[in-house]
Amino acid sequence: MMIGEAPAMAIFGAAYAAVIGLCVGSFLNVVAHRLPRGESVVGPRSRCPGCGGRIAGRDNLPILSFVLLGGHCRMCGASIPRRYPAVEAASGLLWLMSWLVFGPTVDGLAAAIFSSLLLVLAVIDAAHFLLPDGLTYLTLGLGLATSFGVTWTTPPGSALGAAAGAAVLLLLIGGWYLLRGVRGMGLGDVKMLAGVGAFLGLHGMLLTLFLACLFGALVGLALLAGGRLSWGSRLPFGVFLSIGAVISLFFGPRLVAAYASLL
Ligand SMILES: [Zn+2]
Secondary structure (H helix, E strand, C coil), X not given: CHHHHCHHHHHHHHHHHHHHHHHHHHHXXXXXXXXXXXXXXXXXXXXXXXXCCECCHHHCCCCHHXXXXXXXXXXXXXXXXXXXXXXXXXXXXXXXXXXXXXXXXXXHHHHHHHHHHHHHHHHHHHHHCCCCHHHHHHHHHHHHHHCCCCCCCCHHHXXXXXXXXXXXXXHHHHHHHHHHCCCCCCHHHHHHHHHHHHHHHHHHHHHHHHHHHHHHHHHHHHHHHCCCCCCCCCCCHHHHHHHHHHHHHHHHHHHHHHHHHHC
């Protein structure tokens, strides 16, 4: 592997990818805060939601500023939600994983961008039960575009994955509606799975859906058993789609191979 060839460069590359991921995570926090409120994600500069004061550059460093400030705004002392450093750390980790699994390739860059989109979709869905069209369509568009460069799918595979992702979820929602008379999921989930299919192709999309249903059912049952959820209450399915898609992205081929060897 490349660590034997040039360990210093490999470590530098991994650290570089992680730091870019941390900074992307900081931007994802801005997107997750502003997009559901209909605000611009490019300007103005970040302000404290507590006092409205402009946050200085030195207080806007990923994770580091949260720790140095003790989790409070320097100006008014309002506490900063722990979600902020958590999203930054998760983003840093996803970019590091993209580097470690795919290296400095088109695959690696596509993986980093895709997993960043999945992260911000999960954060917004968890907070608002919403998967904004802007983000799901961006995922779909970038998935179709990167299929020309990545090695795990092809442009026809990407288009097939997107169409199948939308179709299978529409069928599930329709079937559920006929059975129960309620809509189990929103169209945001349909668009999101289409985007996942565009990035990963048909097999990655199917593995994502399988994992998302599995995790959703396990978490739902655990919450029901603990009395923290009642029958008929909703779970943000986009969160489970995100987790399934990240696993599918980084470990999909190995998971499928392990499963095939069992049969
Ligand atoms: Zn403040």
